[in-house]
Amino acid sequence: xxxxxxxxxxxxxxxxxxxxxxGLIVANEIARRTKAGGIFCxxxxxxxxTIYFTVINIGAKTFAADNPTIVQMNGWFHxxxxxxxxxxxxxxxxxxxxxxxxxxxxxxxxxxxxxxxxNILIAVASDxxxxxxxxxxxxxxxxxxxxxxxxxxxxxxxxxxNGIAGLINIMCMTGWxxxxxxKHKQQDMLWPDMTWQFILAYDVWNFEYTYLNLPxxxxxxxxALLLAPTIANAFWNKxxxxxNRANTLALWCMFAQVFxxxxxxxxxxxxxxxxxxxxxxVTDATGRMDPTLVLTSADANPTxxxxxxxxxxxxxxxxxxxxxxxxxxxxxxxxxxxxxVGTRDYKLAMERAAKAN
Numbered sequence: 211x212x213x214x215x216x217x218x219x220x221x222x223x224x225x226x227x228x229x230x231x232x233g234l235i236v237a238n239e240i241a242r243r244t245k246a247g248g249i250f251c252x253x254x255x256x257x258x259x260t261i262y263f264t265v266i267n268i269g270a271k272t273f274a275a276d277n278p279t280i281v282q283m284n285g286w287f288h289x290x291x292x293x294x295x296x297x298x299x300x301x302x303x304x305x306x307x308x309x310x311x312x313x314x315x316x317x318x319x320x321x322x323x324x325x326x327x328x329n330i331l332i333a334v335a336s337d338x339x340x341x342x343x344x345x346x347x348x349x350x351x352x353x354x355x356x357x358x359x360x361x362x363x364x365x366x367x368x369x370x371x372n373g374i375a376g377l378i379n380i381m382c383m384t385g386w387x388x389x390x391x392x393k394h395k396q397q398d399m400l401w402p403d404m405t406w407q408f409i410l411a412y413d414v415w416n417f418e419y420t421y422l423n424l425p426x427x428x429x430x431x432x433x434a435l436l437l438a439p440t441i442a443n444a445f446w447n448k449x450x451x452x453x454n455r456a457n458t459l460a461l462w463c464m465f466a467q468v469f470x471x472x473x474x475x476x477x478x479x480x481x482x483x484x485x486x487x488x489x490x491x492v493t494d495a496t497g498r499m500d501p502t503l504v505l506t507s508a509d510a511n512p513t514x515x516x517x518x519x520x521x522x523x524x525x526x527x528x529x530x531x532x533x534x535x536x537x538x539x540x541x542x543x544x545x546x547x548x549x550x551v552g553t554r555d556y557k558l559a560m561e562r563a564a565k566a567n
């Protein structure tokens with residue numbers, strides 16, 4: 211079992227997961243179906259939040275000292291992820307609606323690869339940071355270190371393995387210029403060459419990333435957030451996974467940045483098994499368990515971390531080997547050409563694509 215899902219709070223944890231999953235599905239549909247929805251979600255809302263973030267950071271030592279964002283989510287990673295994902299969403303709208311010269315140019319079709327690659331590199335950097343700090347303390351067996359968000363993380367060799375899996379995952383994105391708009395009102399930006407193989411490799415790698423580095427958030431951003439775009443791609447938005455992923459990621463990051471206590475300090479908080487048990491945590495002034503105050507002497511159970519890290523790199527290696535095999539058989543560069551032509555996923559996505567792009 212990967213999470214502590216038992217006891218008095220289990221029903222709240224499951225309800226919280228369902229609320230997040232359904233909320234992300236609905237929010238993605240609002241954002242993707244109309245230009246107005248997309249502009250509100252990825253232009254208007256981020257501008258408003260930027261003003262809010264600026265104000266609370268200016269007042270971090272005075273009136274905003276106890277602000278949840280300042281206390282729990284003021285590290286570099288969270289802001290980098292939020293704005294990288296949001297910029298990705300704007301670029302995807304430019305492509306699917308063919309806005310301006312950028313939206314009509316061929317070279318800009320490689321933008322999705324670039325922005326996704328940047329997002330993956332941000333996570334890889336965070337993985338390597340955790341490995342370095344954990345191994346400084348405990349060597350190859352890992353060790354606890356206290357993050358800038360006030361959470362104890364257990365870093366070790368599994369972070370290195372998953373970081374390498376992330377680097378391989380970047381190279382598993384093929385057909386960079388095979389970007390299309392869907393026929394129906396240009397609702398979706400489609401990437402047909404991004405088939406189930408890449409999605410599986412990405413989802414396992416990203417789950418492990420959150421499990422290792424965002425332990426208080428994993429139940430939501432490592433499970434609900436990953437499944438929402440994958441389910442949409444599988445059942446009603448074939449070929450649109452990367453757009454679904456960017457939309458839901460950006461919207462979740464906005465919510466988590468403003469309301470971090472939902473997943474950090476509430477009955478919805480769900481802990482990974484690496485945290486041995488509730489007795490290892492300090493309680494706050496109200497007597498409730500505070501997951502961010504785990505004792506440095508807490509016993510770690512890194513078995514799940516290591517197993518999933520091995521799984522992540524194994525799946526990514528298998529996918530990149532298949533890409534190499536297909537590219538050799540077809541005598542194509544897998545990045546400037548689409549190499550999954552003829553597969554079921556590719557055919558279904560292309561059936562939705564507009565002819566003129």
